[in-house]
Amino acid sequence: MAETLFFNALRAAIDEEMARDATVFVLGEDVGHYGGSYKVTKDLYKKYGELRLLDTPIAENSFTGMAVGAAMTGLRPIVEGMNMGFLLLAFNQIANNAGMLRYTSGGNFKIPMVIRGPGGVGRQLGAEHSQRLEAYFQAVPGLKIVACSTPYNAKGLLKSAIRDENPVLFFEHVLLYNLKEDLPETEYLLPLDKAEVVRPGKDVTILTYSRMRHHVLQAVKTLEKNGFDPEVIDLISLKPLDFDTIGDSIRKTHRVIIVEECMRTGGIGAELVASINDRLFDELDAPVLRLSSQDIPTPYNGALERLTIVQPEQIIEAVEKMVALRI
Amino acid sequence: MVQERTLPTFSAASTQLSKEEGLRLYEDMILGRYFEDKCAEMYYRGKMFGFVHLYNGQEAVSTGVIQAMRPGEDYVCSTYRDHVHALSAGVPAKQVMAELFGKATGCSKGRGGSMHMFSQEHRLLGGYAFVAEGIPVATGAAFQSKYRREMMGDESADQVTACFFGDGACNNGQFFECLNMAALWKLPILYVVENNKWAIGMAHERATSQPEIYKKASVFGMAGVEVDGMDVLAVRQVAQEAVARARAGEGPTLIEALTYRFRGHSLADPDELRSKDEKEFWFARDPIKKLAAHLTEQDLASQEELKQIEQKIQQEIDEAVKFAESSPEPDPNELYRYIFAED
Ligand SMILES: Cc1ncc(C[n+]2csc(CCOP(=O)(O)OP(=O)(O)O)c2C)c(N)n1
Ligand SMILES: [Mg+2]
Numbered sequence: 001m002a003e004t005l006f007f008n009a010l011r012a013a014i015d016e017e018m019a020r021d022a023t024v025f026v027l028g029e030d031v032g033h034y035g036g037s038y039k040v041t042k043d044l045y046k047k048y049g050e051l052r053l054l055d056t057p058i059a060e061n062s063f064t065g066m067a068v069g070a071a072m073t074g075l076r077p078i079v080e081g082m083n084m085g086f087l088l089l090a091f092n093q094i095a096n097n098a099g100m101l102r103y104t105s106g107g108n109f110k111i112p113m114v115i116r117g118p119g120g121v122g123r124q125l126g127a128e129h130s131q132r133l134e135a136y137f138q139a140v141p142g143l144k145i146v147a148c149s150t151p152y153n154a155k156g157l158l159k160s161a162i163r164d165e166n167p168v169l170f171f172e173h174v175l176l177y178n179l180k181e182d183l184p185e186t187e188y189l190l191p192l193d194k195a196e197v198v199r200p201g202k203d204v205t206i207l208t209y210s211r212m213r214h215h216v217l218q219a220v221k222t223l224e225k226n227g228f229d230p231e232v233i234d235l236i237s238l239k240p241l242d243f244d245t246i247g248d249s250i251r252k253t254h255r256v257i258i259v260e261e262c263m264r265t266g267g268i269g270a271e272l273v274a275s276i277n278d279r280l281f282d283e284l285d286a287p288v289l290r291l292s293s294q295d296i297p298t299p300y301n302g303a304l305e306r307l308t309i310v311q312p313e314q315i316i317e318a319v320e321k322m323v324a325l326r327i
Numbered sequence: 328m329v330q331e332r333t334l335p336t337f338s339a340a341s342t343q344l345s346k347e348e349g350l351r352l353y354e355d356m357i358l359g360r361y362f363e364d365k366c367a368e369m370y371y372r373g374k375m376f377g378f379v380h381l382y383n384g385q386e387a388v389s390t391g392v393i394q395a396m397r398p399g400e401d402y403v404c405s406t407y408r409d410h411v412h413a414l415s416a417g418v419p420a421k422q423v424m425a426e427l428f429g430k431a432t433g434c435s436k437g438r439g440g441s442m443h444m445f446s447q448e449h450r451l452l453g454g455y456a457f458v459a460e461g462i463p464v465a466t467g468a469a470f471q472s473k474y475r476r477e478m479m480g481d482e483s484a485d486q487v488t489a490c491f492f493g494d495g496a497c498n499n500g501q502f503f504e505c506l507n508m509a510a511l512w513k514l515p516i517l518y519v520v521e522n523n524k525w526a527i528g529m530a531h532e533r534a535t536s537q538p539e540i541y542k543k544a545s546v547f548g549m550a551g552v553e554v555d556g557m558d559v560l561a562v563r564q565v566a567q568e569a570v571a572r573a574r575a576g577e578g579p580t581l582i583e584a585l586t587y588r589f590r591g592h593s594l595a596d597p598d599e600l601r602s603k604d605e606k607e608f609w610f611a612r613d614p615i616k617k618l619a620a621h622l623t624e625q626d627l628a629s630q631e632e633l634k635q636i637e638q639k640i641q642q643e644i645d646e647a648v649k650f651a652e653s654s655p656e657p658d659p660n661e662l663y664r665y666i667f668a669e670d
Contacts, residue, residue: 022479051478062505063463070468097464101453105439165668
């Protein structure tokens with residue numbers, strides 16, 4: 001495939017998996033005729049029919065619960081959250097049913113389903129459409145949580161998520177759908193539980209995910225010019241966290257900065273700090289630093305919104321400060 | 328005197344019943360009743376814990392509906408009041424009892440308990456502890472049957488799903504959302520409301536603007552029927568019709584079975600709100616006595632034959648208790664097992 005837009009990479013993943021396996025189907029609001037609110041399923045209903053691209057009424061808890069029932073009985077549903085925030089209405093089905101039912105049933109049923117859609121803070125969409133839900137869901141046992149960040153990893157990860165035998169919460173990001181990248185012509189899959197070392201370095205480990213990966217890489221350009229050499233890790237898997245990759249990096253750099261769009265309180269970063277303390281405390285030369293979104297509902301006003309989420313300047317400053325301390 | 332809703336009339340003469348079928352219905356209801364009585368005993372003796380919701384009084388609904396299906400092939404979905412649905416679906420009494428005892432041999436391996444009976448083998452989609460959450464799951468199973476048939480060309484995929492829930496669940500959004508979708512897509516499903524007049528301490532009329540639940544089907548263009556839930560033959564007949572409709576691709580049915588629970592909401596409930604008059608009205612309609620009378624009056628069975636069934640079931644229940652008591656506890660080393668499909 002030549003240069004591919006992010007949403008088309010996701011579309012290709014779904015298309016390939018639907019062609020490969022007749023039990024795979026998509027359900028959600030406007031996934032059929034309309035093609036998905038971000039065009040991820042555009043025209044697929046023409047190829048696979050209306051039952052496999054099932055336009056549902058606006059009833060999140062019920063269609064998510066239906067997907068659980070379909071998965072328990074042998075199908076592989078992909079639920080599209082028109083905006084992942086709407087799935088707050090399906091919290092019970094995601095937590096009690098998708099996440100916990102296999103355990104509660106003593107292994108009677110497995111639930112191979114993907115719940116995917118646009119998450120994150122968009123551009124002046126207001127609080128309800130600018131959520132950081134991954135933190136709410138990370139405590140649910142039995143769920144895998146994945147955040148994609150590039151067209152390449154979006155495609156490979158989504159294909160793996162569809163083939164996984166477990167429920168996978170798959171976060172895309174509203175502001176990344178138009179990224180472009182050259183994708184391989186041949187089929188590829190990416191592991192759901194592996195973090196990606198985006199840029200090897202030795203000064204400090206920057207742990208990030210989703211759109212913040214791009215803010216970090218922007219900061220890195222300046223940092224490189226200023227003579228710094230940070231290691232950038234895209235977590236990819238928010239649950240379980242890939243402590244092999246994270247550990248290798250921290251044993252090398254001994255310093256950690258977390259950059260996330262998540263809220264500070266009870267966020268992914270909070271869990272990371274706790275786990276790093278548990279496992280790697282002796283490796284640390286400095287306290288782990290967290291750059292998170294402010295603990296407020298995302299404001300509408302553009303300037304306020306900018307202040308709410310982490311900006312590249314803050315990342316530059318944090319790295320310079322932390323690395324300078326090494327002296 | 329309490330004003331009771333008029334129970335729909337049903338003439339047993341209008342239904343075909345062989346001796347064999349009659350005895351099977353009787354046995355299934357006796358199994359449900361004796362099992363629950365034993366649970367109460369075991370609960371008070373400290374053998375089982377948590378919230379335990381018994382089904383006494385409602386047996387005609389589970390038996391009438393599930394015996395009209397193909398147990399083990401068709402799907403059954405229940406609530407927290409799930410022991411008897413599990414038994415009717417074919418889950419052996421010893422597995423259900425062992426689950427209540429929290430043992431490794433329980434149908435949910437001791438991980439579920441009273442409110443979470445599951446059996447993949449018997450197509451029991453589960454006991455769901457949150458009110459109404461089973462309705463979407465069952466609807467998904469019904470969607471799956473349609474999908475296999477229409478998208479995967481599987482002609483044998485004519486399975487029907489029966490989804491049981493209470494009157495209280497009918498005021499929840501999932502009920503309305505799923506009725507809408509099931510009617511829209513003509514899904515092969517029976518929504519079976521066991522209207523026992525109470526949702527814990529909330530009287531049905533105090534919770535809903537239209538107490539006749541079956542009428543709610545009409546706004547979705549769905550078949551809705553009310554039935555005397557204390558008459559297993561009546562329930563079986565409406566279920567047979569609904570199953571036939573579902574298998575023929577004609578869509579879902581909402582069945583409102585008027586019934587009553589003979590015990591408190593759960594074994595922890597002091598049951599102080601329901602009046603003596605009301606209880607007497609319903610106790611006089613014991614579904615097991617009703618079927619017994621019909622079978623003997625119609626010369627389909629003798630008292631002796633019914634006795635034999637009762638003795639056989641009593642023995643089965645006693646064996647279930649022995650099995651549960653002597654079964655091993657779950658292995659502590661398997662605390663983390665069953666979280667993911669690979670475990
Ligand atoms: C979502 C949710 N809310 C509240 C409860 C507590 N609760 C358990 S059973 C019940 C009443 C349900 O009544 P009904 O649906 O009529 O079923 P019944 O118990 O009569 O069989 C309530 C409120 C619950 N289990 N789940
Ligand atoms: Mg009730």
